[in-house]
Structures are given as structure tokens and as C-alpha cells.
Amino acid sequence: xxEFTRRNFIATSTLMAAALAxxxxxxxxxxxxxxxxxxxxxKIGSYQLTALYDxxxxxxIDDKFVRNATSALVDKALTDSFLPPGIVPTSFTPLLxxxxxxxxxxxxxxxxxxxxxxxxxxxxxxxxxIDPKSIDTILISHFHPDHINGIKxxxxxxxxxxxxxxxxxxEWAYWMDDSKMRTAPAEMRPMFxxxxxxxxxxxxxVKRYAPGNMVAxxxxxxxxxxxxxxxxxxxxxxxxxxxxxxSDVTNHPWLFARHPEWQGIFDMDANLAVTTRRRLLDRAxxxxxLVAGYHxxxxxxxxxxxAGSGYxxxxxxxxxx
Amino acid sequence: xxEFTRRNFIATSTLMAAALAxxxxxxxxxxxxxxxxxxxxxKIGSYQLTALYDxxxxxxIDDKFVRNATSALVDKALTDSFLPPGIVPTSFTPLLxxxxxxxxxxxxxxxxxxxxxxxxxxxxxxxxxIDPKSIDTILISHFHPDHINGIKxxxxxxxxxxxxxxxxxxEWAYWMDDSKMRTAPAEMRPMFxxxxxxxxxxxxxVKRYAPGNMVAxxxxxxxxxxxxxxxxxxxxxxxxxxxxxxSDVTNHPWLFARHPEWQGIFDMDANLAVTTRRRLLDRAxxxxxLVAGYHxxxxxxxxxxxAGSGYxxxxxxxxxx
Numbered sequence: 001x002x003e004f005t006r007r008n009f010i011a012t013s014t015l016m017a018a019a020l021a022x023x024x025x026x027x028x029x030x031x032x033x034x035x036x037x038x039x040x041x042x043k044i045g046s047y048q049l050t051a052l053y054d055x056x057x058x059x060x061i062d063d064k065f066v067r068n069a070t071s072a073l074v075d076k077a078l079t080d081s082f083l084p085p086g087i088v089p090t091s092f093t094p095l096l097x098x099x100x101x102x103x104x105x106x107x108x109x110x111x112x113x114x115x116x117x118x119x120x121x122x123x124x125x126x127x128x129x130i131d132p133k134s135i136d137t138i139l140i141s142h143f144h145p146d147h148i149n150g151i152k153x154x155x156x157x158x159x160x161x162x163x164x165x166x167x168x169x170x171e172w173a174y175w176m177d178d179s180k181m182r183t184a185p186a187e188m189r190p191m192f193x194x195x196x197x198x199x200x201x202x203x204x205x206v207k208r209y210a211p212g213n214m215v216a217x218x219x220x221x222x223x224x225x226x227x228x229x230x231x232x233x234x235x236x237x238x239x240x241x242x243x244x245x246x247s248d249v250t251n252h253p254w255l256f257a258r259h260p261e262w263q264g265i266f267d268m269d270a271n272l273a274v275t276t277r278r279r280l281l282d283r284a285x286x287x288x289x290l291v292a293g294y295h296x297x298x299x300x301x302x303x304x305x306x307a308g309s310g311y312x313x314x315x316x317x318x319x320x321x
Numbered sequence: 322x323x324e325f326t327r328r329n330f331i332a333t334s335t336l337m338a339a340a341l342a343x344x345x346x347x348x349x350x351x352x353x354x355x356x357x358x359x360x361x362x363x364k365i366g367s368y369q370l371t372a373l374y375d376x377x378x379x380x381x382i383d384d385k386f387v388r389n390a391t392s393a394l395v396d397k398a399l400t401d402s403f404l405p406p407g408i409v410p411t412s413f414t415p416l417l418x419x420x421x422x423x424x425x426x427x428x429x430x431x432x433x434x435x436x437x438x439x440x441x442x443x444x445x446x447x448x449x450x451i452d453p454k455s456i457d458t459i460l461i462s463h464f465h466p467d468h469i470n471g472i473k474x475x476x477x478x479x480x481x482x483x484x485x486x487x488x489x490x491x492e493w494a495y496w497m498d499d500s501k502m503r504t505a506p507a508e509m510r511p512m513f514x515x516x517x518x519x520x521x522x523x524x525x526x527v528k529r530y531a532p533g534n535m536v537a538x539x540x541x542x543x544x545x546x547x548x549x550x551x552x553x554x555x556x557x558x559x560x561x562x563x564x565x566x567x568s569d570v571t572n573h574p575w576l577f578a579r580h581p582e583w584q585g586i587f588d589m590d591a592n593l594a595v596t597t598r599r600r601l602l603d604r605a606x607x608x609x610x611l612v613a614g615y616h617x618x619x620x621x622x623x624x625x626x627x628a629g630s631g632y633x634x635x636x637x638x639x640x641x642x
Contacts, residue, residue, distance in 0.1 A: 027424045028455040031369045035641045036360030036448065041353055048352045056640050082609070082624040082635055089638060103348045117641040127357065134349035288403070298639035303403040314403055315636060317410060318619035319377050320356045320438040 037127035038093070038120065040299035041321055044290070045238025047099050047218065050128055051292070051299040054092040054109035054150070055118035061088055066255075067263040067270060074255065074262075081254040088252055092118060092146055093300035095245060095292055096128070097236060099217050102136040105160065106234060106245060107294060108150030121150055122159075135160040137216055140167040141247035142231040143175045143195045144266070147294070151198050158202070166215055167199075169208040171230025176203075224249050224280060226273030227266065233280060243290040243301075249273075249280050251295045253313040257281065260310050281311045290316070358448035359414070359441065361620035362642060365611070366559025368420050368539065371449055372613070372620040375413040375430035375471070376439035382409055387576075388584040388591060395576065395583075402575045409573055413467055414621035415442060416566060416613055417449070418557060420538050423457040426481065427555060427566060428615060429471030442471055443480075456481040458537055461488040462568035463552040464496045464516045465587070468615070472519050479523070487536055488520075490529040492551025497524075545570050545601060547594030548587065554601060564611040564622075570594075570601050572616045574634040578602065581631045602632045611637070 038053020063071040065088070075085035083089060092114075097104040112119020125132055138160055141147055153159055174180055176199070181192040199206060209215045211223035211232045224233040227248045234245040250256045251264055260277045263270035284291050284304040292301040293313070302315040359374020384392040386409070396406035404410060413435075418425040433440020446453055459481055462468055474480055495501055497520070502513040520527060530536045532544035532553045545554040548569045555566040571577045572585055581598045584591035605612050605625040613622040614634075623636040 027419050027422055027457070029419060029424055029451050031419055031421070032362055032371070032450065033642065035362055035639075036371075037358050038639065039357030041356055050353070050357075053639070081638075082611075083638065089640060091639065098348050098350060098352055100352070101348055103350055120641070129353065130350050136348070290403075297636075315618075317402075317404065318356075318359065318374070318412065319410060320441070321354065 037124060038298050039124050039127045040318070042301070042316070042319075043241075043321075044236050044243050045218075045241040047097055047236065047238040049236070049243075050096040050098070050130075051093050051301065052096055052109075052121055052124040052128060053298045053300075054094060054121040054124065055112075055115070056089050056091040057110075057115040057118055057146075059088045059090045061086060065265050067265065069259065069262050077255050077258060083254070088255065090252060090295055091298055091300070092121075093292075093294060093296070093298055094121060094150070095300075096130065096135075097219070099238070101217065103130070103134055104137040104139060104216050104219065105135050105163070106139045107141055107147040107247070108138060108159070110146045111149040111153065111159075113149050114146055118146075132160050133162055135163040138163045138165045139215060139219065139221075139234065140165065140171075141233070141245075141294070142168065142228040143171050143191075144228065144248070145191065145194050147248075148195070148198050156197075156201075165202070165206045166209050167206055168221070168230035168232045169210050170225070171228060171232070172199075172206070172208050174229040222280070224276050226269045226271070226276040228268050231276075243292065244280065244284050246280060246284075246291050246293045248294055249277050250293055253293060253296055253311075257304065257311040257313055258307065285311070358445060359619050360445050360448045361639070363622070363637070363640075364562075364642075365557050365564050366539075366562040368418055368557065368559040370557070370564075371417040371419070371451075372414050372622065373417055373430075373442055373445040373449060374619045374621075375415060375442040375445065376433075376436070377410050377412040378431070378436040378439055378467075380409045380411045382407060386586050388586065390580065390583050398576050398579065404575070409576065411573060411616055412619055412621070413439060413442075414613075414615060414617070414619055415471070416621075417451065417456075418540070420559070422538065424451070424455055425458040425460060425537050425540065426456050426484070427460045428462055428468040428568070429459060429480070431467045432470040432474065432480075434470050435467055439467075453481050454483055456484040459484045459486045460536060460540065460542075460555065461486065461492075462554070462566075462615070463489065463549040464492050464512075465549065465569070466512065466515050468569075469516070469519050477518075477522075486523070486527045487530050488527055489542070489551035489553045490531050491546070492549060492553070493520075493527070493529050495550040543601070545597050547590045547592075547597045549589050552597075564613065565601065565605050567601060567605075567612050567614045569615055570598050571614055574614060574617055574632075578625065578632040578634055579628065606632070 040051040042049050066074050078085050092109050094109050095106045109121040110118040175195040211221045215221045218237045220235045222233040224231050233247050236243050256262055267273035281304050302313045304311050361372040363370050387395050399406050413430050415430050416427045430442040431439040496516040532542045536542045539558045541556045543554040545552050554568050557564050577583055588594035602625050623634045625632050
């Protein structure tokens with residue numbers, strides 16, 4: 001056998017391709033234009049959970065993306081994970097919980113408004129065989145656009161018309177306060193306006209919960225402030241099993257779990273966000289809890305382990321039901 | 322906020338469940354009985370690859386599973402990865418390559434004959450929108466049942482009737498040799514018989530290749546002996562991209578990449594298998610090549626990094642096309 005190296009393969013392949021250049025044959029199946037469906041199911045006690053992929057935003061970053069790390073360090077974290085530098089592939093995975101009595105959706109995706117490679121949630125619902133009309137409850141973790149935009153379609157119509165919508169009280173208090181909008185930095189104004197676009201005309205139907213309380217059968221909200229003023233995580237418990245839904249406590253785990261002290265540009269109170277991150281990740285480690293992370297690589301769940309001065313995600317292993 | 326611990330969640334949830342015990346409501350969607358489809362697409366140059374999940378065999382292991390490690394050590398490797406002890410979740414993921422001119426399938430799955438949680442390949446083909454009749458070429462890595470059984474259905478009919486079947490010459494020479502069958506340990510006899518069940522009546526149509534040569538446009542076979550006498554890996558190259566298909570060089574990476582010296586019961590020449598494993602994993606590390614592993618957790622590809630005295634898999638991050 002000749003020595004196999006990447007270089008040899010490519011040299012041989014180029015020769016072969018030249019030899020075949022005039023060949024007219026075509027494979028009897030065309031190249032597919034879409035990724036396979038992003039639907040992954042698992043159980044917590046008697047509850048069935050379904051991770052529903054909404055897509056990935058290939059976010060171009062500059063040296064402001066992490067306030068307290070150079071872009072060279074961020075790029076190294078990306079390339080060490082075999083990702084290209086300068087781009088953070090930020091994925092979005094709302095989580096559906098079927099308690100047997102209720103269908104509960106945590107966060108609602110981007111409605112395709114962040115990038116052409118997002119907005120797959122409707123496809124994922126279809127693959128899962130779930131009609132959005134059958135959702136009973138929507139739990140919102142916080143008011144960033146990638147979590148609330150999916151409440152409405154592009155025409156402003158409710159995507160989940162029969163769902164009661166539950167939002168964190170301190171999140172509502174902050175974003176719906178016109179004086180906060182007036183005094184916030186100018187670049188935050190679109191986010192305030194977006195919150196109004198989603199909630200203003202349905203305000204009377206939106207229920208506000210105080211983080212720390214049970215918000216649905218088996219689902220407890222957990223104050224996880226810092227990322228936003230009312231950012232909320234959740235614990236889901238059924239039988240003697242439980243899991244921790246981290247929401248945006250940690251953005252991409254290969255950056256912010258490994259470097260929990262990094263202050264992402266999206267963390268509004270960066271110091272509090274770091275404290276919250278360590279508190280919840282330490283809890284996940286201590287209790288060996290399964291966790292879900294909204295921006296974790298699909299299927300967006302796994303376990304947290306200590307690794308060096310930070311943490312690492314051990315992704316769930318894809319299994320049949 | 323009250324302290325959140327796993328114990329508190331469960332206690333609260335039990336109270337809540339008792340309170341709701343008489344509640345008659347049911348969610349408007351039933352619990353799903355199947356996992357989401359296991360279809361994942363990616364590109365190597367102009368080639369489109371599709372990982373097609375065939376299921377997972379929850380293999381109960383005893384202290385003979387690894388010849389040179391105690392079951393306590395194997396169990397620790399499992400529980401360190403948050404898997405239950407005593408069971409190796411062995412998944413099967415054939416790989417489809419659309420070169421633009423040909424549809425090539427590497428290995429064919431279990432035909433559902435290993436466990437009720439296997440045999441999903443036909444579903445995965447359907448989800449991918451590919452008719453098995455359109456497969457042009459089947460490349461077989463070796464003759465273990467989970468790689469060849471999918472060539473035929475339960476009635477002995479060819480599943481891929483229009484595909485030419487290419488197998489490693491030394492693999493054919495070993496398993497089709499009746500004298501080898503007679504002198505092999507009794508427990509190997511069913512495997513010899515299974516090879517005959519699959520190949521005897523189609524022998525004239527089976528082409529044998531010498532590992533080390535190009536077997537299809539852009540696909541080079543690589544002798545990777547040890548797991549079986551003719552076990553073969555592959556390199557796939559298109560444009561200036563290439564990847565390494567490890568076949569069974571490494572079984573579950575959380576066991577055998579992390580502990581490359583472990584001699585699994587399935588490795589026929591265990592010393593040679595260990596040497597081959599280190600040789601190919603070292604190559605993957607040196608060239609930073611994307612790899613696929615037939616028994617890696619779906620979508621069964623990623624990159625290999627050095628970790629301690631062994632290696633670790635950095636799984637691919639699920640992305641849109």
C-alpha cells in the first residue's frame with residue numbers, strides 16, 4: 001500500500017478527475033438542497049422532549065464579540081474545534097415538552113429573520129408531526145429576537161394561536177418600559193422596538209411569571225439574570241428524572257463553557273452573566289444533570305463536566321427511543 | 322429564589338403530580354413512538370455525503386468485551402460519558418456518497434437483525450429521498466454482519482439490485498475459505514455461514530479489490546487489517562478536500578479512541594488492530610482530516626485530537642447545507 005496522506009489523495013484525485021472529465025454520466029439522484037430534518041426526541045421520566053432545530057446563523061465576529069478576550073484567542077477556540085476563524089455558528093433549538101397533558105414549547109426560534117439559514121422550525125414541527133396549533137403553552141426565557149420572533153409569522157399572525165404565553169416578569173418590566181428604551185444605547189433601540197412588535201398587540205394575553213416558581217407541571221423557572229435583566233433558565237422534572245434548560249446561560253459551549261469568564265457582547269450585565277453561568281454549570285456538574293442549551297449544537301443537549309479552568313459539554317449520544 | 326437542586330425539583334414535582342393526579346386532560350398530540358430521522362448531509366469538495374442512521378444496538382457486555390481491560394475500567398469509561406455501565410450503545414451509520422456521476426454506499430447496515438432498535442436504514446433512505454434502486458456501487462469494508470447484512474432483505478432479495486458490489490480481496494479470501502471455517506473457533510462458525518448466506522448466490526457479481534487502490538472516482542481503499550483479515554478504510558477526495566472513513570478501526574470512540582490500546586472482543590488480530598488504529602488516528606490528527614466512524618454516535622463524523630495517552634473525537638457541529 002502506498003503511503004496515504006491528504007496530499008497524495010488530492011494529487012491522485014486530480015489525475016482521476018481529469019481522466020473522467022468527458023464522462024457524461026450523472027448519478028440517478030440529484031444533490032439534495034436541504035439538510036436532513038433536525039428533530040431529536042428523548043425522555044425525562046414520563047415526559048417526552050423534542051429538540052426542534054430552527055437553523056444556524058453563521059455570525060461574523062469582530063474583536064468586540066468577546067469584551068475581555070482578543071479575537072486571536074476566540075479564533076483559536078474556534079479552530080481548535082475545527083471551525084473556521086471569525087465566524088461563530090450560532091444554532092437555535094427550541095424545546096418541546098409533551099407532559100402527556102400539555103404541549104409546552106420553550107422559546108420560539110428566529111422566524112427566519114436572522115439569516116437565510118434559519119427559520120427551519122416550521123419544517124421541524126412538520127417532521128415531528130406536531131401542529132403548531134396544538135401547542136398549549138409557550139415559555140419564553142428572555143426577549144432577544146431569536147427567542148421571541150417565532151411567536152409571530154412575517155404577517156404578524158400568531159404561529160401558535162392556542163398557546164398561552166408565559167414570560168419572565170423582570171424581562172417584561174425592563175423591555176416594555178419606554179423610559180428604559182429612551183435611555184438605552186442607540187444600538188439597542190431595534191431590540192426594544194422588536195419586543196413591542198411581538199408583544200404590544202397581544203399584551204393582555206401574555207402572562208408574566210416570577211422566576212423561581214413552577215410555571216407548568218414539572219417545570220420550574222430559575223432566575224438566571226445577567227444575559228438580560230430577566231433571563232430565565234428552567235428545570236424539568238418528571239418521576240425521579242430531571243434536567244436543566246440553560247437557555248442562554250452559555251452561548252456556544254466550545255467558546256463560553258470552555259471559557260466561562262468570557263464576556264460576550266450579548267450579555268447585558270456581563271459580570272452577573274459570568275456569575276450566573278458558573279453557578280448553573282457548577283450545579284449541572286454537581287448533580288450530573290442533563291442540560292439543554294438553546295445555542296448548543298443540535299440536538300442541543302448533553303452533560304457538563306469540569307475541564308481545566310472551565311467546563312466542557314459531553315453531547316448526548318443519538319439513540320433510538 | 323429557593324435553592325435549586327435535583328433533589329428539590331423531584332420533591333416538588335412529586336407533590337405537584339399528586340395534586341394533578343385526577344386531572345383528565347391530555348395533550349393534543351400523542352407521544353411519538355419513533356426517534357427523529359437520522360439523515361445528515363455534508364460536502365467534501367463537490368461530493369455530497371449523507372450519513373444514514375441504521376439504529377443502535379444496546380450491547381450488553383461482560384468482562385470479556387475488552388481482553389486487556391477490566392470491566393470496572395470499561396464501566397468507568399461509560400459512566401464518565403454519562404452512559405449506563407455494562408452496556409455499549411453501538412450505532413450503525415452507512416455513508417452515501419453522491420459524486421455527481423455515481424451514488425456510492427459504504428457498508429449496508431444490519432437489516433434489523435442485530436436488535437429491534439436497528440434496521441432503520443430503509444427509513445433513512447426514504448427520508449433522504451433516495452431510492453435504494455438508484456445506488457450504483459456498494460463498497461464493503463469487511464464481512465461482519467452489521468456491514469453486509471443490509472445487502473439482502475429478510476427474504477434474501479437484493480436491497481440494491483442495480484449496485485455493483487465491491488469487497489476487499491483478502492476479506493473474501495478469508496471468509497469464503499471452507500478450510501478456514503472448519504479450523505476457526507466454533508463461535509465464529511455463524512459468521513462464516515452468514516457470509517455465505519449473503520454472498521454465495523451472488524458471488525459472480527461481486528468484484529474484489531486490493532486495498533490500497535482507488536475503488537471509485539475519488540475513493541481510495543486503505544488496508545486497515547486487524548479488526549478482520551481484510552478490513553478496509555477509505556479516503557474520499559474531491560477538489561482540495563478529503564476525509565477518512567475509518568470503518569471499524571475504532572469502535573465506540575468514547576471507549577476505543579480514548580483507549581486505543583484496548584483490545585475489543587471483535588478485533589480478530591488484536592495486536593494488529595491496535596497498531597492499525599494508532600496509525601490511522603495519528604494520520605487523522607496530523608492531517609486534521611474529517612473522519613467518519615461506522616460506530617461513532619450519529620451523525621458519525623468529526624475530527625480526531627490527541628487526548629492524554631489516547632485520542633478523542635470532536636464531533637461535527639450540525640449545520641444547514
